[in-house]
Amino acid sequence: xxxxxxxxxxxxxxxxLAAFALIVAPFILNLGDGSPSALWMSVCSGIAVIIVSLAxxxxxxxxxxxxxxxxxxxxxxxxxxxxxxxxxxxLKGLDAAYYYINAVVVYLVVAVTASEESFS
Numbered sequence: 001x002x003x004x005x006x007x008x009x010x011x012x013x014x015x016x017l018a019a020f021a022l023i024v025a026p027f028i029l030n031l032g033d034g035s036p037s038a039l040w041m042s043v044c045s046g047i048a049v050i051i052v053s054l055a056x057x058x059x060x061x062x063x064x065x066x067x068x069x070x071x072x073x074x075x076x077x078x079x080x081x082x083x084x085x086x087x088x089x090x091l092k093g094l095d096a097a098y099y100y101i102n103a104v105v106v107y108l109v110v111a112v113t114a115s116e117e118s119f120s
Contacts, residue, residue, distance in 0.1 A: 012060035022046030
């Protein structure tokens, strides 16, 4: 099995599912007890994922402005920011774990996503 098995089209589906989760999960998990920024940063991130996904050149992009490689670079940047958020906002407990887990998931999704050329 190839390490990079997720096609750009399937990556797009993952993006929209992740956006939904980033918007809804903080309310289900009661995120933000220690810091309201933990909740709202997730919601804003979910909205940003929708915007970037709509602007990406892949099957589920509407405007096709951002090349897929640029999209993956943005994903890596977001994962790194998620890893730093608990330190920057002094998050503890579930609030911090939420961002660490999201960071790891985004890093993994990028790691298993194949380039456009692999599926052309």
